[in-house]
Amino acid sequence: MAAEPHYEQQYLDLLRDVWDRGDERVDRTGVGTRSLFGPTLRFSLADDAIPLLTTKRVAWKTAAREMLWFLTGDTNIRALVEQKVHIWTDWPLARYRAETGEAIDRDGFERRVIEDDAFAARWGDLGPVYGKQWVDWPRYEPIEGSDGLYRKAERGIDQISALVHGLRTNPGSRRHLFTGWNVAELDGMALPPCHMTYQFHVAGGRLSGMLWQRSCDLGLGFAFNAFSAALLVRMLAQQCDLEPGELVWSGGDAHIYLNHAHLVAEQLTRTPRGAPKLRIGRRPASIFDYGIEDFTVEEYDPHPAIAAPVAV
Template sequence: MAEAAHYEHQYLQLLRDVWDRGDERRDRTGVGTRSLFGPTMRFDLADDAMPLLTTKRVAWKTAAREMLWFLTGDTNIRELVRQKVHIWTDWPLDRYRRATGEAIDRDAFEARILADEAFARDWGDLGPVYGKQWVAWDTYEPAGEGLFRRGAPINQIAALVEAIRTNPTSRRLLFTGWNVAELDGMALPPCHMTYQFHVSGGRLSVMLWQRSCDLGLGFAFNAFSAALLLRMLAQQCDLAPGELVWSAGDAHVYLNHQHLVDEQLAREPRGRPRMTIRRRPESIFDYRIEDFEIVDYDPHPAIAAPVAV
């Protein structure tokens, strides 16, 4: 019997299609992209499978640390920097440079974030990004004479866990980061914005919809992180992992990533990495980075490419 196609081939085909057939357009960053609208991919997570790209090395621990940070509701890069996670630094760094005119490099900026709590408070905050919306969505209630006061925040993740456990056939097993009232205050509006879950046959599946996906850099983190979150939720709800269904609105490749596209498409996927979770914490909010282990991951070397801010 022929071996099943490697899960990564569908990603490589999409990368090729976007680069070869995508609409070339100017974008917010000024870099320019090639873009296709509405692609979907499916990844089966049975037998501990994880959709880790193998045609380049993915820093999966960085992605896992980011996901754990989201679940705390934190919106300041200080804790990420403390863990040597740099993926969010470019946005507050760019804001600082524009506001002050100081030509500070990333290392020096991060050193000040760590050393100076007041500086971190003023310059390290990203606004009400992902974690804030996931676990502390603001609510308001009437306070008389047309006034409103802040009510109890909504923890969408805690509510989701409870709903999966108690009402697994619900069509409302979802959460979102797209809070229209607070978009302008965010360093970057949510790209991976809505997650919907489905229980069938004792398996928990997720559909992630992204309004925007950078296929060269962002997708590898987005897919792994969604699968990681699914695994944590499945464990907490006594279910087996099902499928990750990934869908995007604008799926694009930046024009300055041609070297990445050429190099990655010249490589063949290899191996099928798997994840084990070493313990079951008391809640979805109590996982630690050392709880996760990836085995059988032997990727091709990493490919460096610039981030468009």
């Protein structure tokens, strides 16, 4: 009887398929991509399984810190760079260089963000990205005594709390989802949400999650996106007294940047190995109370990292 293929093989097959068959196109960044539309991958999360890529090392703690940051609703990179997380710095740094003409390097920019409150407020904010929409989606209320005028309410809609409540009280609902795609606020975001809509499904006491990603950089972004989405499913399952089921990842524009040819060539020579496990050390009071110290990845023995540039 043939052995089950390694969970990572479907990703490698997609990587090869996009590189070999993808439509070559000019993209927003000017770098160029090869792109296919609409792939779907599925990963079991049973028995603490986690879809960490093993054909290159993934900085999973960085991905976890980013997810925890999203759940705070923060939109400023300061809290990230204080933790030595640099994945969001390129966008405000590019804006700062363009608007001021100063040829500051990343380390200098991040140092000023950490040390200077006014500088951080002016240049470290990303606009109403991900977490802002997840936990504080703007809502509007009528102004008393006015003729049809509205103002932004002090508190927005907390999609994450509503999701947890729904999973606990009405697990059979088809409305267990949240999104970051707020059309009215896209222009104010440093980057419109790529991993934009999450939906959840309860069956047989197991929680599964689907991530629909409108745009996915398969060379760099996918590894983080898949891990983060699986981590979120695990956290939600624990909070709602459910077992983890499956992560379904569905991509809109799944692409590889043309300057990632070396990454593709190297990664496709490597054989997936092992089956890492994600352990959660405690159950905190709410979905918002996890810390990085609560997560441990065991049995992770990846191939070395592969460096590649980020397209901004």
